Amino acid sequence: MTQKLIVATPSKGRLQENANAFFARAGLELTQGRGARDYRGAIAGLDGVEVAYLSASEITGRLARGDVHFGITGEDLVREEIADPESKVELLAPLGFGHANVVVAVPQAWIDVRAMADLADVADGFRARHGRGLRVATKYLNTTRRFFAQHGVGDYRIVESSGATEGAPAAGSADLIVDITTTGATLAANALKILDDGVILRSQANLVASLSAPWSETAKEAARIILSRIAAEEEARTTREVRAAVALNDAALSEAQANFGATLRERNGDTTTFACPTKQVAALADWLIGKGAQSVTSAKLDYVFKAGNALWGRLAGRL
Numbered sequence: 001m002t003q004k005l006i007v008a009t010p011s012k013g014r015l016q017e018n019a020n021a022f023f024a025r026a027g028l029e030l031t032q033g034r035g036a037r038d039y040r041g042a043i044a045g046l047d048g049v050e051v052a053y054l055s056a057s058e059i060t061g062r063l064a065r066g067d068v069h070f071g072i073t074g075e076d077l078v079r080e081e082i083a084d085p086e087s088k089v090e091l092l093a094p095l096g097f098g099h100a101n102v103v104v105a106v107p108q109a110w111i112d113v114r115a116m117a118d119l120a121d122v123a124d125g126f127r128a129r130h131g132r133g134l135r136v137a138t139k140y141l142n143t144t145r146r147f148f149a150q151h152g153v154g155d156y157r158i159v160e161s162s163g164a165t166e167g168a169p170a171a172g173s174a175d176l177i178v179d180i181t182t183t184g185a186t187l188a189a190n191a192l193k194i195l196d197d198g199v200i201l202r203s204q205a206n207l208v209a210s211l212s213a214p215w216s217e218t219a220k221e222a223a224r225i226i227l228s229r230i231a232a233e234e235e236a237r238t239t240r241e242v243r244a245a246v247a248l249n250d251a252a253l254s255e256a257q258a259n260f261g262a263t264l265r266e267r268n269g270d271t272t273t274f275a276c277p278t279k280q281v282a283a284l285a286d287w288l289i290g291k292g293a294q295s296v297t298s299a300k301l302d303y304v305f306k307a308g309n310a311l312w313g314r315l316a317g318r319l
């Protein structure tokens with residue numbers, strides 16, 4: 001069976017540009033078939049791969065159904081649109097973009113309502129006072145139901161809203177909302193406030209794998225290669241190669257690991273080379289000078305390929 005690996009990437013919206021940049025960083029050049037309007041593409045140099053350009057929401061649905069193998073989408077969409085996501089998909093890696101919180105927000109004028117417990121109280125008395133239950137505008141139906149149930153908010157109704165959700169309370173079509181926010185500007189413009197314990201999820205874009213897609217040998221091999229490049233880029237981006245002319249014993253190496261997260265890459269005579277988390281480079285250098293090094297250099301690498309491919313290992317273990 002020569003079923004190709006299908007990689008779904010956002011074709012529009014907030015994740016599109018960042019997703020393209022993410023693949024480019026990993027040395028994966030997406031090539032679009034016959035023109036910008038062709039929604040199928042490929043990855044240069046990788047025969048067993050097909051790229052599908054879809055909306056983030058559509059990507060999530062296809063991952064759940066097993067129509068695509070890999071997809072880039074928001075964790076908010078995965079938790080909302082896939083029932084029992086742990087059994088259907090594997091969230092392989094958070095990608096560091098598409099940050100947004102799914103939140104419960106109420107009118108700022110509700111001065112006594114600060115937390116979910118206050119909301120539960122309001123919900124209980126609301127029907128008696130207003131002749132109807134609370135109305136919540138949202139497109140996150142399942143996420144809202146789960147969160148409200150956890151917090152004992154029972155008497156409410158969801159008003160499904162797919163756009164301009166923040167305007168619903170002022171327009172009179174809902175009393176509060178559950179929606180996504182990044183800067184908070186839209187909430188503020190609509191005189192809404194997030195409840196103190198009302199952050200339901202801190203979401204970001206993820207590389208997600210479908211567990212039910214047809215994982216042919218061709219698809220597995222392509223996935224292994226793609227994941228090794230992604231891991232190599234991530235390792236290179238988050239670490240620096242630190243080198244010093246100083247001989248260190250095993251106890252000192254353990255200390256470097258424990259204090260700075262620095263792992264030994266190579267020991268060559270009197271030269272010691274570490275892989276060090278970027279943020280710890282200066283501290284490690286200081287420590288190495290304290291150990292007798294005359295100078296310490298730090299270099300940024302393009303890729304760090306490793307014999308063991310942790311990302312692929314994790315996925316392979318579930319297929």
Ligand SMILES: Nc1ncnc2c1ncn2[C@@H]1O[C@H](COP(=O)(O)OP(=O)(O)OP(=O)(O)O)[C@@H](O)[C@H]1O
Nearest residue numbers: 013014015056074075076077098099100180181182
């Ligand atoms: N400020 C934000 N607002 C909405 N989504 C965001 C934001 N920041 C990041 N995202 C992420 O991007 C995903 C897709 O949102 P996006 O707005 O691109 O698409 P959409 O709302 O489905 O379609 P549209 O292109 O019509 O807005 C969200 O589900 C979320 O994971």
Ligand SMILES: O=P(O)(O)OC[C@H]1O[C@H](OP(=O)(O)OP(=O)(O)O)[C@H](O)[C@@H]1O
Nearest residue numbers: 163164179180181182183184185186187
């Ligand atoms: O906290 P902020 O930075 O103000 O961002 C939040 C807003 O961004 C999103 O809308 P988007 O622009 O994607 O339009 P949409 O509602 O049509 O998806 C989201 O639905 C909020 O309305």
Ligand SMILES: [Mg+2]
Nearest residue numbers: 013014163180
């Ligand atoms: Mg949007």
